[in-house]
Structures are given as structure tokens and as C-alpha cells.
Amino acid sequence: MPSQATSPMAPPKMMRQRTNTQIAVESNQEMAASLIAAVSEKPHKTNPRVDSFAVEIPSNTIFVGHLNTDMDSIGSSIGAAYLFEGKACAASELNTETKFALKEWGFDEPVRFENYKGDKSKVCLMDHNQESQIAPTLDLNSICGVIDHHALQSGTVITDRPIYIDIRPWGSACTIVGHTFLRIRKHIPPKIAGVLLSGILSDTLNLRSPTTTDHDRLLVAVLAKISHCDDIDLLADKQFAAKSEALNHLSPYEVACGDQKKFNIKDEHGEMLAIGFGVVETTDPGGMINRIDELMIEVASLKAEQSLDFSYLAIVDIVKLTSTLLLIGKSEAELAQESFGVDVKSPNNDGIGTMELKGMVSRKKDFVPKLSKAIGEGFKASEPAIEKTKKQKEVVVEEVYGVVQKEWSLEACCNILVRKMKKGAMKRVSSFASMATPGGGWANIVRVPSRPSLATIEATPPVPEMFSKTPSEPSEARPLKAREPPPNQSPQQPPATNKSKNDGASLTILPLVISAAVGAGLTFVLLRATKK
Structure with a gap:
């Protein structure tokens, strides 16, 4: 039988994998178009007497978010200020993601609340409801409203009169504000829609967080269309890249305090326990994990400064969508094990270590609820843990951990807040003795590769599904190296200390721990020396 020529097989068709955001926009296209059309029409009042009461926040109200200001609190404040004819203010310094988004949509940075010289008699709290998160100088008697998406826990604001309350179990305060525009049929300008969109993407991690609801997905579709945002995923990537890149230039103190919140939780006996929980969201977790040594010091100092029973940083x-939880002692380790059912990575039994939590990224939905449940259901720390916590809380921070002060950073090109420790202070911090050993200690067991930066990310098509199973990673982590000794100096001998006033600022590698004061207020750092 003669052989038949066979045509070469056609290459397999490459299918692009759709992202959560693309799926959300596509599935909500029809509804989004309908809502936009309805808002664009002239408002029709079916019952003027009833509709006149639709807006309950008076004009000239100040809308201000929480301390450790983020994109959702600023975006919702700007949107609500336009919606209700008020003024948007910031409670604290803006992070780099927020600054990027404001510039992207053509907004100036809102004035700090404490610096605002206008009328402060009417204030609406945005994206928070607890007194511990309120802007400095804010008079509780001036609060006339709360627009939020967080649980009502202990420490909620108390007012002497009824106020406007709009709290919904949605993924973002910007979603609530955007929906209110639609509900009262008020036109949303493109730049307002854009800043609200950025707020939703930030708080829901581009619709991937477990806090995301169908309301968030619908509003993203609506706001993207109004703001003419053609590539939502690219916008989210740029926002996250802006936040992640800035982390590399922040001091350990700024990283630990940047997004830390305090919660008071009742145990089964009605006793209040204070939990401090900080979060560092990044596209490059390796960069942060390789700084765990110095971050631990800051988490411990926060425990003493705020008199916390438990202090965490994730x-x-x-x-x-995974997290590394930092544990600074037995109490933190025991509560975390009870809450999450995961073993602690630690070289000894003092509780200092880390915990890997896969699929857990949300403080509001994942971390704090589980910690609260364990405490409410009878969790009891061991006696050694209780004794250790007592000692940690009684520490005089300035004497043991040092004083935080501003210092010029050549790398960041600005002043940063750095903790300056007194001579010999580290020797008194027995819990962290392993950290003082360059290249040694428990931190090495969690060292991971750093992921390439997203700062220069471009609009590239999604990775085909057939190649998306195992995302590529660098083959191995590049260890942090100590500075090379001068040419005329033996490698075995420590380099001479340069007491020039620019010495500390000229370092281009990350310090292990801000160490003892030397000479007339000058400092040196212990540099990590990991084995190749």
C-alpha cells in the first residue's frame, strides 16, 4: 500500500487565560451599561417629598479616612466630598500607591486634617469606625456620619446624637460611595470614577481578595467604563508596583507601622485583650522576608509602646495570595497555632519565628476574625508565654529598642524614620539574640528569592493557561553580602569604622539591625553576612 503524505500537525491554539477582573467586567457589561445610562438621564423624582430626604449628610462636611492612610480611604473621601458637596482631607501621610493613583487621575493630594484651617464642625469618617484610627485633632462631637465596610468591634466611636451611618459588608468603601452615586442618580465625572476604581482595586487586590463581593465586581465594570480605563489589570499592577517599590526604601520602623491597626477583643471572661496587627502587601515578598530580623525588632517595640497582648506583622x-506571619514570642505563636492550625517555623522553643498561611491575605476577613474567635472560645496562653508578654510590655522602649528619629536617606532621596539604638541595647534583648549573629539565627530558614520588580510592567497579554500552572521563579536567592573590605585590608579583619557624617547615608545595602551609638551621635550597622 503506497504511503500517503501527511500534512504537518497544526500548532495547538494558544488560549489566553482571563483574569478575575476581565471575567467580572465581561459578565457585568450589560448591567453596567444600563446603570450608566440611567445615571446619565435627567433624574426623575417619583415622590419629591420622599426623595428630598435621600441625602442625609449636610454640605460642607469634611470627609476623612483613617490613620495609616490608604487608597480606599482617600478615594472614598474624594468621591464622597464630590457627591455630598464637602471637603476631602487625609488623616496621615499618603503611601506611594495612593500618590500614584492620585497623579494618574489628575488629583492633588488632599490637605492633612490637622492642617486644614476651614470649618471642622461637621466630619464624616470614611473607611473606619474605631476611635484608635481617627485623625489627630478630630473632635468626636463633630462626627456627623460614618461610611465604612468594616465590622463594628470594641472601640467603635460613640456620639451624643444620631448620625448618618452607611456600613455594608462589601470589599471597599469606594464601592459604597460609587453605589450611592448610582442610587441617587448623580452623574460621576470620569476622574472621580477613576479614583473610586483605584480604591476598589487596592482594597480587593484587583478583585482577588476573599473580601470581594458581586457589588465590587459590578462597580468595577461601571467605573472602568465611565473613567475610560481600557486595561484594569494594568492599572492594578502599576498601583501594586508603586507600593512594592517604595517598601524597599522604607526603614524597618516605617514598614512595620505603615499599615498597623489595634483591636481590642473580649475573651470568654469579658477581659479585653489588645492585638496589634500590621500588614505589608507586596508583589515582592522576598524583599521583605529577607528583612525579617530588623522587622521583628519593630513589631516588638510596638508591643511595648502600645501595651499590646499580641503583636503581629503579616x-x-x-x-x-499567601502570607508570612511574623511571630515575636510564645504568646503570638500559641494564639496563631490555635487560630490557624499551622506549625511555627522556629529554631527553638521561644516562639520567635514565622508561619506560612496559604490563601490568607485579608486582615479583615482572614486574620483578625480567626484570632478573635480563638480568644472568644477560651484560648489561654501558657504561663511562660504570659510571663514573657508581661516582660515585653514593661520594656522602656527608648532604653531597649532606641529612639525613632528622622535621617536623610540617599537611596530614598528623602528623610526616613529610623530607630537609633543605644550602645549595648541589643545585649539586653535576649529574645532576639539570634538576630545579632550575622548570617545565623532562625531567619535563614525562611529566606526566599526576590521576585522581579513590576515597576516597568507593560501591557502584555495574560499568560496562556497551559503555561500558568507553575509561575517561574529565580533559581536561587541572591544572598545579602557584607561590604567588601578596603584593598589594603585583610578579609579576616573587620573594616575600620568611618565616622564621617555621610557614612550611614551612603550604605546601599539593607542593615540587619540599627545598632549602638558610636562617638558623638554617629551610628553603625550590623551587616548580614550570609554564606554563599
Whole structure:
């Protein structure tokens, strides 16, 4: 039988994998178009007497978010200020993601509330409801409203009169404000829609967080269309890249305090326990995990400064949706094990270590509820843990951990807040003795590769599904190296200390721990020396 020529097989068709955001926009296209059309029409009042009461926040109200200001609190404040004819203010310094988004949509940075010289008699709290998160100088008697998406826990604001309250179990305060525009049929300008969109993407991790609801997905579709945002995923990537890049230039103190909140939780006996929980969201968790040594010091100092019973910091990988929880002692380790059912990575039994929490990224939905449940259901720390916590809380921060002060950073090109420790202070911090050993200690067991920066990300098509199973990673982590000794100096001998006033600022590698004061107020750092 003669052989038949066979045509070469056609290459397999490459299918692009759709993202959560693309799916949300496509599935909500029809509804979004309908809502936009309805808002664009002239408002029709079916019952003028009833509709006149639709807006209950008076004009000239100040809308201000929480301390440790983020994109959702600023975006919702700007949107609400336009909606209700008021003024948007910021409670604290803006992070780099927020600054990027404001510039992207053509907004100036809102004035700080404490610096605002106008009328402060009417204030609406945005994206928070607890007194501990309120802007400095804010008079509680001036609060006339709260627009939020967080739980009502202990420490909620108390007013002497009824106020406007709009709290919904949605993923973002910007979603609530955007929906209110639609509900009262008020036109949303493109730049207002854009800043609200950025707020939703930030708080829901581009619709991937477990806090995301169908309301958030619908509003993203609506706001993207109004703001003419053609690539929502690219916008989210740029926002997250702006936040992640800035982390590399922040001091350990700024990283630990940047997004830390305090919660008071009742145990089964009605006793209040204070939990401090900080979050670092990044596309490059390796960069933060390789700084765990110095971050631990700051988490411990916060425990003493705020008299916390438990102090945590979670490094959240917003790409893989997983977190590394930092544990500074037995109390934190025991409560975390009870709450999350995961073993602690630690070289000894003092509780200092880390915990890997896959699929957990949200403080509001994942971390704090589980910690609260464990405490409410009878969790009891061991006696050694209680004794250790007592000692940690009684520490005089300035004497043991040092004083925080501003210092010029050549790398960041600005002043940063740095903790300056007194000579010999580290020797008194027995819990962290392993950290003082360059290249040694428990931190090495969690060292991971750093992911390439997203700062220069471009609008590239999504990765085909057939190749998306195992995202590529660098083959191995590049260890942090100590500075090379001068040419005329033996490698075995420590380099001479340069007491020039620019010495500390000229370092281009990350310090292990801000160490003892030397000479007339000058400092040196212990540099990590990991084995190749």
C-alpha cells in the first residue's frame, strides 16, 4: 500500500487565560451599561417629598479616612466630598500607591486634617469606625456620619446624637460611595470614577481578595467604563508596583507601622485583650522576608509602646495570595497555632519565628476574625508565654529598642524614620539574640528569592493557561553580602569604622539591625553576612 503524505500537525491554539477582573467586567457589561445610562438621564423624582430626604449628610462636611492612610480611604473621601458637596482631607501621610493613583487621575493630594484651617464642625469618617484610627485633632462631637465596610468591634466611636451611618459588608468603601452615586442618580465625572476604581482595586487586590463581593465586581465594570480605563489589570499592577517599590526604601520602623491597626477583643471572661496587627502587601515578598530580623525588632517595640497582648506583622504576597506571619514570642505563636492550625517555623522553643498561611491575605476577613474567635472560645496562653508578654510590655522602649528619629536617606532621596539604638541595647534583648549573629539565627530558614520588580510592567497579554500552572521563579536567592573590605585590608579583619557624617547615608545595602551609638551621635550597622 503506497504511503500517503501527511500534512504537518497544526500548532495547538494558544488560549489566553482571563483574569478575575476581565471575567467580572465581561459578565457585568450589560448591567453596567444600563446603570450608566440611567445615571446619565435627567433624574426623575417619583415622590419629591420622599426623595428630598435621600441625602442625609449636610454640605460642607469634611470627609476623612483613617490613620495609616490608604487608597480606599482617600478615594472614598474624594468621591464622597464630590457627591455630598464637602471637603476631602487625609488623616496621615499618603503611601506611594495612593500618590500614584492620585497623579494618574489628575488629583492633588488632599490637605492633612490637622492642617486644614476651614470649618471642622461637621466630619464624616470614611473607611473606619474605631476611635484608635481617627485623625489627630478630630473632635468626636463633630462626627456627623460614618461610611465604612468594616465590622463594628470594641472601640467603635460613640456620639451624643444620631448620625448618618452607611456600613455594608462589601470589599471597599469606594464601592459604597460609587453605589450611592448610582442610587441617587448623580452623574460621576470620569476622574472621580477613576479614583473610586483605584480604591476598589487596592482594597480587593484587583478583585482577588476573599473580601470581594458581586457589588465590587459590578462597580468595577461601571467605573472602568465611565473613567475610560481600557486595561484594569494594568492599572492594578502599576498601583501594586508603586507600593512594592517604595517598601524597599522604607526603614524597618516605617514598614512595620505603615499599615498597623489595634483591636481590642473580649475573651470568654469579658477581659479585653489588645492585638496589634500590621500588614505589608507586596508583589515582592522576598524583599521583605529577607528583612525579617530588623522587622521583628519593630513589631516588638510596638508591643511595648502600645501595651499590646499580641503583636503581629503579616507579609502578604498579593501575586500568589499567601502570607508570612511574623511571630515575636510564645504568646503570638500559641494564639496563631490555635487560630490557624499551622506549625511555627522556629529554631527553638521561644516562639520567635514565622508561619506560612496559604490563601490568607485579608486582615479583615482572614486574620483578625480567626484570632478573635480563638480568644472568644477560651484560648489561654501558657504561663511562660504570659510571663514573657508581661516582660515585653514593661520594656522602656527608648532604653531597649532606641529612639525613632528622622535621617536623610540617599537611596530614598528623602528623610526616613529610623530607630537609633543605644550602645549595648541589643545585649539586653535576649529574645532576639539570634538576630545579632550575622548570617545565623532562625531567619535563614525562611529566606526566599526576590521576585522581579513590576515597576516597568507593560501591557502584555495574560499568560496562556497551559503555561500558568507553575509561575517561574529565580533559581536561587541572591544572598545579602557584607561590604567588601578596603584593598589594603585583610578579609579576616573587620573594616575600620568611618565616622564621617555621610557614612550611614551612603550604605546601599539593607542593615540587619540599627545598632549602638558610636562617638558623638554617629551610628553603625550590623551587616548580614550570609554564606554563599
